Amino acid sequence: AQSVTQLDSQVPVFEEAPVELRCNYSSSVSVYLFWYVQYPNQGLQLLLKYLSGSTLVKGINGFEAEFNKSQTSFHLRKPSVHISDTAEYFCAVSGPGAQKLVFGQGTRLTINP
């Protein structure tokens, strides 16, 4: 079975500051990893995904994430956040031939001016 733990339920940061949202996963097989963003009253939108190859993955809106197999982590980072980044962020895991995505509980990112 696969599982995802997002270590922070809420992360407050100041505008233009860097941010890291932490995600750890558990899986007995190889994994595919995803970060989705959910803006208020909207559905989830894919930010980026790791399938194979380079462990540093770049996504939309200036976000990037690094796959670390030894630490079973896939932390999301952005060097400078904007007010518009205020949203809920979800880490998710699947695997080869997987039947479904398993989501973490989410991290609420709040940007203070």
Add this chain to the structure above:
Amino acid sequence: EAGVVQSPRYKIIEKKQPVAFWCNPISGHNTLYWYLQNLGQGPELLIRYENEEAVDDSQLPKDRFSAERLKGVDSTLKIQPAELGDSAVYLCASSPRGRDRGRNEQFFGPGTRLTVL
């Protein structure tokens, strides 16, 4: 290209009443998912369709929940009767056909927020 469409966006009902949610996936996407998202939680899969066949409904509470995907396009999720604990957001998602389903991005609709009083 239109995204995943869901209706209604909001629904308020009394407990024990029936309710239905509708989803129209992205054109050409053969896989359709219904998720339940409780407040402050990540989405949890209720049911997955491949075309018109429900291939994973292990998490669907079948005593009160039902779903259908006629003709392999639109889908309806129904609750009868609704309970107070069913208050949540119901998300629909779709993804295209692929050799390795695990790699596929899922495209989500805006969800239906259900409040049961």
